[in-house]
Amino acid sequence: MANAFTKRLSGYAPLNDADVGLLADACRNVRDVPAGHHLIMEGDSPDPVFVMLEGWACGYKILPDGGRQILAFMLPGDFCDIHIAVLKAVDHSIVTITNAKVASVPRAQMEVLVQARPTITRAFWWSQLVDQSVLRAWIVSMGRRTANERIAHLMCELYIRMRNIGLATDDQCEMPLTQIVIADAVGLTPVHVNRVLKSLRLGKVMELRSGSLTIIDPVRLSEIAGFDGNYLHGRLKQVG
Amino acid sequence: MANAFTKRLSGYAPLNDADVGLLADACRNVRDVPAGHHLIMEGDSPDPVFVMLEGWACGYKILPDGGRQILAFMLPGDFCDIHIAVLKAVDHSIVTITNAKVASVPRAQMEVLVQARPTITRAFWWSQLVDQSVLRAWIVSMGRRTANERIAHLMCELYIRMRNIGLATDDQCEMPLTQIVIADAVGLTPVHVNRVLKSLRLGKVMELRSGSLTIIDPVRLSEIAGFDGNYLHGRLKQVG
DNA sequence: CGCACGGTTGAAGCGGCTCAATCTGGGTGG
């Protein structure tokens, strides 16, 4: 019955079996989508809500000059777009990064869940708050952190989120991001991302290779990042 | 009966007189606070919800190295902190920028409003969505825009938000921000903010002087900014 | 095989930072 979605939400509110059942049922309509497939395109009118069950996706916006800024990474259990529930048209796109399993839940059914189940409402609300905290943390990174710090911080965030849904070991997790994707997320060029990753590797801090992250020195890493994981969830432990 | 708060929320959902009455009543506990006064300090446990009725405030976070990153500007009618409703401790601070009138609403009363009035719930939800869109727009700015573009974009955002609550004329509005505050918001140094403002002034695009913004060439300004105001509200008009 | 895409490395340029000095205006005490 439980899937990545219900697991994540259980972390936010004490869902009982009936709640979990309803949520799992809402996710019954599952699609397999390949990497690089768009779930939502800028300008679409938002209809179903997408929930990631397996695989990674990201939301991004294209600028007039062709540049791309990634706004969020969606991991298993994450909503892709509750936030745009009421808007007429979406102002950004969402694309899968890996092959993925995605559930699509009709808006109407979401409404029903929210109406009927206060605990589910609360879990949705929390989920939203956490997403918003992540956005704020990104702003801090882009505004005031150097390239090294930014990348270290992003790796901390993603590692902790992966660990939080049981997809990380003590010192590593999957991290299926190309250097181009990382660059578009942290606001740097791929070339510079490459140099930063090299220096982190040579400095024996962390290693990102063939789609997976290995944290060699967790203390150093979170020092460099200035990482305080609390924003991801009240009861999260620190890296290391 | 109506105040800046009920006016802003009316823009998001069709509040009836009873709704407006309840909201206005919730805001009955008003305090006058001077500029530079902290409404919330990092580490506080969040109790009342603050609503700006007059004046400006901003939320920010201090980094280990002493740097400051501003995360949001709060204008009349804005919530300061619904988002942190459920968290144990706040991870950022909120300080007034000008003298201000601030209503504090007990959390319990907020809950009552949300339970009893679906339209109010919807308005809160919308308000939250708009806030989140603003955060995303900031990420785009910090990640992919130059200093000129960033500052132009911020000015567009703030002008439109001011106009939206009836506090702007065709070509100007109050903008009580020092260059230091702007620098902390857009992730630049005050020195460079100064140079950018100078170039925008000399280029006859806009002028920021003694706490007020004058838009000289709205078309150029929004071109420079790459500004698309839709994210602030479905039915917003463009600058100019 | 060969193409395409991502990773890697080097060299040169530039946007924004740092450091530092001067100017300005509003507030304050005498």
Next chain:
DNA sequence: CCACCCAGATTGAGCCGCTTCAACCGTGCG
């Protein structure tokens, strides 16, 4: 009413982190 003060605004000079441009490598895949 003036002298002073102080925070913010302004300007200049030099520096540095990141970008740009360009080449080359490695590898998975049609």
